[in-house]
Amino acid sequence: MQMYVTGFLDRDTGLGLGASPSSTRGDWNQYTLDFRLSGPFELLGRQHQMVVGWNSNLEENDRSRRPSLSAIEPWSFYEWDSVPEPEFASASDYIWGWETKQSGFYSGAQFDVAEPLSLIVGLRTSSWSHEEYNYTPEAMSSPIIAVDESDSGVITPYAGIVYDINENFSTYASLTDIYNIQTQKDRNGNLLDPVHGENYEIGLKGEFFNQRLNFSTAVFQVKQKNVAIPDIEVIVNGQPEQSYKAEDGVETKGYEAELSGELMTGLQVYAGYTHRVARNNEGEKVSRQAPEDMVRITSSYSFAENLPGFTLGGGLRWQSEVFPSRNQGVGPNGEIPRQESYTVADLFARYQISDSLTASLNINNLFDKNYFESVGVYNYGSYGEPRNISASVRWDF
Template identity: 35%
Template sequence: MALHRPAVFTPPPRHRQHVIARRTTMACAVAGVTVALACNVQAQAPEATVASPGLPPVHVNAGHKNANTEGTASYTTNSMNTASKLALPIRDTPQSVSVITRQRMDDQGMTNLNDVVKYTPGLILQKYGSERQRFFARGFQIDNIMYDGLPTSISTYTQDVISSADTAMYDRVEIVRGATGLMQGAGNPAAAINLVRKRPAMTPQLSLSGSLGSWDNYRAEVDASNRLNASGSLRGRGVAAYQDKGSFQDKVFKKQSVLYGMLEADLTSSTTLSVGASIQNDRNRADWGGLPTARNGNDLHLPRATFLSNDWAKWNKQNTFLFGELEQRFDNGWKLRLTANRVLANLDLLGTYLTPAGSSGFAQNHGGFRYTDDQNSLDIYATGPFQLLGRQHELVVGASDRREKFNGTGDFGSNGTLVNVHDWNSSLVPPPALNYANWHSASDAKQQGAYASARFNLSNPLKLILGTRLDRYDFSSQSVSRGISNSSGYKITQHLTRYAGLMYDLNDTYAVYASYTDIFKPQGLRDRNDKILKPIVGSNKEIGIKGQYFDGTLNASLALFQINQNNRAKRMDLTVCPNPLKPCFEASGEVESVGLDMEVSGALTANWQMQAGYTYVDARYRQDAVGSNIGALFEPATPAHLLKLSASYRLPANLERWRIGGSVSAQSDTYKVNGSGANSIHVKQGAYTLFDLMLSYQMTANAELRLNINNLFDKRYYQNLGSNSFANVYGDPRNILLTAKWSM
């Protein structure tokens, strides 16, 4: 089939286009299933810019290496720097990467980070309550979220207080799968998710949009940007969004408001200062847990609308971000950048979950908690070219500081109410009387690091990236529960993380690569001598091939990976612990994750955008205190096989105002084991496939009407598996969203 590289569009000239043709053939083989793209590719190199009457401006310049995706109509980007802070094309990054562009977010109605993760190749979204979510990749939980390259911790408690970010503020989301310790320091070898904010524009820019959809879903957005003085040395941008949304679950709703602003000033011709802030308020009625299964793990076939909490349930959050950036550019191509980010988050939670009662019934437990979380990130680095042995290379040298203070109070208990899961009145139980002094938890974490990475141009086809990071980590915590107090703390004075990536250009289109990354994650458990366990360490190894077509408007990759985590805590027999009532551990556990990762993203033709990815992951215990675990799956609630495909196509000729698109998401079966031995039960979710549709009509060059139909065939499935009484959460039934957008 003939594939045409996207033309470069800017309105409103109507010149004819001259093209230069070339041919390229692509072939990808994945896990025994061959996906062949034998393509007669005619790449278009336009001599003049064009636009059709009534179509919106599309500012695509394949030769321009600006990573911003807004206004490009593309499903890929020219460069990203989340992996190493080196601004490199996707093809030249020696790890598996994805980018969710502004166009993809708009086409599929992605309004928050949960939506982004749901549609990103290789990532898994689990929801164990209406407002509780976890993200996974390659068999491990993602425990850091980055904002403009600065990481924010997502730990046991903070994942409840940090909101799923509203996408109205962001230009794109960059994802690097696997270990990313060079940029983040401590963390699981899952993935780095980097949300890149929209920035002020030099020319007037305004968009207004409104949406309405199933379950009384109403949303409005306004986004404005322009220069603020005649010279354009001062620029500003403001974004506001409000959403009032019901749910397929009875009684559940969300009211969310977002305000975002950024100022950008050219202090001199070579110095730019950017400062900004955002605030996101979430007011929700949401359940704490999910739905139960039968005691043996079988599905109770409860209606998806079932709500087993109470009218007074709430899950309210407020997240405030303050951020700034100072960049100094030098005549020799070097630049110095200082960035800072502060997160002030709080949570007010009152909810319930079920526990088994009697032979087959359930009782309601309640809890009320108030959390505050204060995180600060500071990073300074210099980057630029240098000469060595007659060749030009690139270098990054920097240092970072991260601090997090968490404080939580609360109370919990059981009201003794037995719940009929098939006939429940959410107005039945009065709000509990709570003493928030009954439970208290506070922690203080500090991490300082220095890092360096260099890209050596060894020869015209061969590039070597070497990186290293030295970290210091300090953690302390105190907790009180019903009068019983506990405290812990530990320090890691220095830990070295290494990174290496080698890329070899086979030709102008294809490159093969190999990369290695160290793993580092402190753990606060103690051994039988009351000493803190060594950190979890290990390695992330990856080999692959990448292709870049049409000057970067289409990217493809195929990779094999192996991740080994060592020193994982193994619980010891209580008989060898000093206190038989207090467990102790040893650092001898190991988990290995191996698999395959492939992706194609960007423009197949001038009118056809696509992002498709397939991932196979096999993560298993290699060493564990429980003998039956050895060889068993590490996270059986995450699928081994994951396929995600999204596309949009602009119809030709007289139908060019119309675009059609959709997505397919398929995964293999999963299960969750609760209990052990003869008393263990399995909660199961069979393999399933979801289909979404999108239809867009360009009413004028400035106005678009879009219809999204999600879960087209109304597939009934669990988005998360919990226990037989807790955190089994249905995925959304079929729903529609109609969006009107006007922009200039």
Template identity: 30%
Template sequence: MQHPTFRKRWLTAAIAAAACSSSAFAQEADQESSDLPVVRVVGEAVSEPTTEDTGSYTSNRVTIGKQGLTLKETPQSVSVITRERMNDQNMTTLDDVLTRTTGITKRDFGPTASVYLSRGYEIDTMLLDGTPIDSAIGVTDTMFDTAVLDRVEVLRGPAGLIQGSGEPSGTVNLARKRAQEEFGFQSALSYGSHDAYRGEIDVTGALDESGRLRGRFVGVHDDRNHFIDHVYTENTTGYGTLEYDLTPSTTVSVGIMDQSGESRPNYGLPQLANGELLDIDRSTYHGSLWDVKDESIERYFAELEHELDNGGNFRLIANHIDRETDTQQSTAGVSIPTSNSDDIDIWQWRIVNPRQDRFVDATLSTPFELAGKTHNLMVGASHRITEEETLFGSGDPQFIQRNLANPNPNTPKPTFDVNQTRDLETQETSLYSQLRLSVLDNTTLIAGGQVSWWESEDQLDSTNNFEIDSEFTPYVGLIYDINDQVSTYASYTEIFQPQSSQQVNGDFLDPRTGQQVELGLKGEHMNGALNWHASTFKITDKNRGITDLDNPGFSVAEGEAESEGFELEVTGRLTPRWDISAGYAYTQTELVNDPEQEGRPLSTDTPEHDLKLWTRYRFSDNPDQGWRVGAGLNYSSEVFAEAGDTRWEQGGYTTISGLIGYRLNRNLDFALTGENLTDKKYFETVRARTRNNYYGEPRNFMLTMRYQY
């Protein structure tokens, strides 16, 4: 590998792994709760949210809305990426998952960080079991390893009831693997293109004879170079959790997730001044050999769940996250070249970013009887505190020059003057409620909302204090069951987003409000083994800050934007041997009230057409033995970036992926996966004149051996 070795840090919770090897594990696994592939009934419904060992590409129950609801009971578009599909497509990172999810597009910032978009807006909230997890400077951390996850749930559109403030894009819920009562052991070894090495271990089981105390440990080390010269990532993840049944109806769980990583990042390429895309070798690196990003994240969590006698549920969850990144980087960012062989200026800089997040949430959900029908009421409260410090500065010298086509990365490391500091503290408190009324035998009315108090203190050159009091975000939905398999729905959702721009009187702008109307159909067939949905939506984004033409340098909250389109998705089992996940999204965005940009797209890097298809076929009726093959494609229509009168375009393109796998028996499996099999050369991200333009990855393969017991 072309990088130094760094100290690997494992969790103290690894003691759970040792404990799990005790002789306390003595019973066979139950299909709904175990990792063990003892019995897999082809076509059986997935009645629980857990997807491990179901062999399914779908789950008809999700937990993203603070309750365990079926997909048909959720009047918004939701996609579920199951454990089985993550294994089949070798999705080892959050980036792998989201770039294969219906309607989600990517704005690249290198191999360890990206922004993801839904319906034209950035997804700015990620949840871990329903609680927010940190993101640095608005950029999603793609270092998050999926080996610790059972499934990923993606809701598209405003999620104000779930998350309070944010963009009207949607939210992503990462559902952790839970400790199981029955013993389970899994391991995997992988080797692939660009010297990619990966190892996983996963062990779970009871820690006492009664099974009331359970533990789980997952450990991963991932070490790989990149298709770009000199770029690498090396990540270690450890996850440990303990669960204890205080009573038959009350469970408490605690855990820790520790991630540490070192990488040599890449911040992309410039584009040519005449509007043409660069045409140089995809492996070209414009950074320096001293470039490095060190990152560590520790997440601690505790949860108490109590099942009420009437079938209701109370859940209290708290988490604490410590994160620190230290990046020393040289990147293109100033020059606009005129040809593929120009010299360009390279900016040398350093940024250190410690951050701490604390979150607590309490939810009570209870059924009740009224007028001979059963209804449900959910109430809850949450509080979040985020403290972030950013120290940054340029190198000495601040700029050096490199040739665009033949750069020399072997340059002296500068001295850094990290003399600028920004301190940011944000607090948000929310009260929320949702009422589900069975108004008719086949009709459900949902009404609810959230009241939020938001405040921020931002210190850079001066201190800015900003508060939002009692901001209400409503939620209304109606579901009509056409028959036992198909339902139709309508929903109205909102969300708010604070703005930091100021009016001429010195006040901050009122928050933006994102309002969405969505209509759709959902179907559930073969006892839940196959799910589909079709939806159409329109988002109106009001109070956007635009330039105050009468008072230059200030803003007014009079801008407006729109996003509209439709989505189709089908996931699950077509026949006992054939599984599929297919999704299509059509999206149009427009700035409708902005004197300087009216009529232009809100998001030029959101394609109008986005198609994602993956299918797998097994040649044996026995899912625990035999050959399988898989194939997929991702299609994106044109995206572009603009600066003044210059426009850079990446035309529509298609990439092809594939799988060949053989399961020797219920314990041992081999799989070879490949991406971009036609070796298509394209820009995955077209973003700016001077940097942040990224080639998509060339053809690559990964061979994986899995063992489970």
């Protein structure tokens, strides 16, 4: 059960908002199969590696909605306790869902061309189908197929070279074709075409102290067509729905660096930084709903000597500001929704009770940081998860 809140807030009184209560249920299932064969082979007196395989993914999502039997009277945003719990019908009046199938064969090989040089080549053949349907309980035997799209035999190759500079450093370059289906729809309810493009990457990797410390850095350029960007909000069966449009000629440039390893006995550390900027053919920045800069730092320490089996760790997640592409103003005076940069901290503890039994405790958003995870989609903001705690026990056999 949820409530859509729309309108513009009077900061003094908290009035001015309207509410649309909604009660929906969903049944989401995903099934994945992956068969592969891999191993070494000899050719021209040298040892090489090869992999061949097939994988398949099926995603099913069924949803139903119960209508509200009562309206929400005007209320102050500062007095949520005064909002009565909505009353909903006992039966659903609308049912909808979708099914997405993807499958493909893939193969790849790494050829040891010469002592410092390796060549990597591969390809994938993809097939997919996506169907969306809706119906009322009275017309259950004849659902309306709103979307029915598919494609098959799409080939996406990739190639790369790796050069071992010395015992510590290696460099690489790669070129990969991009083909990704997308389920976003335009304002007319039509499915957007798949994303096509190429990804170019050049990088440097390093290994030190018998691979206890690893370093990597890379620069990349991604060229894409049919990239989904938010368009206008449309109303579908009484519910708001974000529509999208395809942006051609989107070019993303960026770089990233990672450092990971065991800095001292029992202490594992990871640090990563990514910078990316996406622009269209006119040089205008797009996809600003995603941050341009991100930093991830995690560490853990195993108390093997004092508390055998006990590990304590945590992490920090920082990202730069996000706001809608093209700076769409949605406020009463054209205000632009914006989430400034923020940092979220996490903490976890793990205890290895036995060789087979492990207990874990995770605290996400340790300091209960209040932030928007997304802005500008549906002309709404979506809050990030507040502080939450989870515990689990795992048995391996």
